[in-house]
Amino acid sequence: MSHTNRFRMPVLALAAGALLATGVAAQPASAHGGPPLRTLAHRADVRIGTAVDMAALADDRTYRSTTAREFDSVTAENVMKWESVEPQRGVYDWKPADDLVRYARAHGQVVRGHTLVWHSQLPGWLTAGVADGSIGAAELRVILRKHITTEVKRYKGRIQQWDVVNEVFEEDGSLRNSIWLQQLGPSYIADAFRWAHAADPRAKLFLNDYNVEGVNPKSTAYYELAKRLRAEGVPVQGFGAQAHLAIQYGFPGDVSANLARFEALGMQTAFTEVDVRMILPVDEAKLATQASYFRRLLDACLGARSCKSFTVWGYTDRYSWVPGVFGGQGAATPMDEGYGRKPAYGALGEGLAAGR
Template identity: 80%
Template sequence: MTNFPLPAVALMGAALLVTGVAQPASAHSSQPAPLRALADRADVRIGTAVNMTALADDTTYRRTTAREFSSVTAENVMKWESVEPQRGTYDWSKADALVRFARDHGQAVRGHTLLWHSQLPGWLTTGVADGSIDAAELRGILHDHITTEVKHFKGKIYQWDVVNEVFNDDGTLRNSIWLQQLGPSYIADAFRWAHAADPKAKLFLNDYNVEGINAKSTAYYELAGRLRAEGVPVQGFGIQGHLGIQYGFPGDVSDNLARFAGLGMQTAFTEVDVRMVLPVDAEKLATQATYFRGLLDACLGSRSCTSFTVWGYTDKYSWVPGVFTGQGAATLMDEDFVTKPAYGALREGLAAGR
């Protein structure tokens, strides 16, 4: 969930902007159709990452999450450190709560994430570091983790981010504990194990800085092609979409989607937000709207793109200020749940359809 400067290209025209008076998302009968209704007509799921503490404690957040989105992703509570904090001891309570919420509100669930180099439990990283967990045992642990988690949610997850952030920006494999201990075959293993545990879930690669055609996205394209040729069930490519308006909008987004579609894969935007250097002003919000709309238009322009997920929708609970000093305002709504031009831009794009 990080982002680095992207190659500069010309910004999209001002015609994409949506103007008008912003209204709180919690307004009642006078409010226009929510995003999910427009997305349904456009044959795409519109999703959000969900902060489970906010979902439990904030009535406005809970109501807005249910109203606006047809898909939800666990922001943190399906990650390894959350579900297996102690070896062999699983805690599904918060993840199960999200699945129940989704069921009660007619929402699909994206699983995030089975295999990552970050947010691993301390017992695992310490064991690898001190040598008490060797390569053979680590492979068994990984198999058991993926199998146990996917089986637990079998039939309840429509897309899984199976392997997350395995390449560097230059297209080389990330030097994670997985690569160091298991070699590159761990990627294929993870997909095979996940598919065996739930054959109906769509299985995705997922990363940041892969919106356009560059060394990193090309590495994924080549990897996916090789694995699929070997019969490995790599079925989707997830583009996170963490952008910043201080960098140019990524080029060749539609062409990038098209080449993965050419492999017979689904695509999805999985973690979209668009941050800015604070303070906020009208010009920055207008630019932000063009970035959100540009990614959405690319998705709607590709039949392979099945979902468009924002990484949180209100600045009240955004991860950005805690990671990028002096930056923020990255979501569709401010801290009071008042919609921004970016929310209107998505409404307009979804209403236009495919």
């Protein structure tokens, strides 16, 4: 599976068209009784979350009400990323992130902060300054510390978990050759956790990446990193598996074993960005496979005492990032573009109802 930046993409009607063309249709939310996902999650002692598109939250009444009804945890899809909060050096735009935090508080939801250090979606002033040499390594370290400290302190006490460093390894387990590694060396990872912890000692601090759901060279690199950093007293407290899956690639192996080894280090675990895409058009068999993937991930979480949070990366195809990035693919979320519940939604509900 390849993975690209999770910026907001234009809404495409591919998934809806595929549903109509095949005669496969999800049931509207209004056609179902029973408790919402968040009620079932509470009984199962886990948070059920979603990434939130702030433009949709402002403009789409159904999106706004469904987000409140179904989820007790929210993650900013984009508005807490560095390019959003500091588009010009020293000039901050906190309003969208503040709006999400206020919305969460009003609806009894916790917030996952995403993300403090990443190689992507950096402000242009930062990348340009490094590229032209006007920002050297020593200054860059000061800038990074200020960014982390400023953002974490702003939301101190209001963020349950932070994705502190995001996507720092390649598939073979080598460190990603990012601007941070090039300029600061590998110590930036430990520094980021120390700075975030100093800014909010109560927030749980996570490593986060894709293609790390099962046991493989990449997830093993994270395990070895976490073990070493924790032995050095660095406050690395959580491991987040994004779980951007695709049914055509098969389900990852050894998911439970992977969670167990991080749990044995004394860490929390979480699924942080779950979606399961498919090659269009949609059909019943693909939807059934998708549902099984969601359920197997959820069951792995519920089977691990360390797994306290399960977050989908958007819950309706109306606002999914997938079709705009993966040509000919989509339908990756538990609800269709009309908020109809797919088998995946039912699988999540049944899994949560079964509990730990």
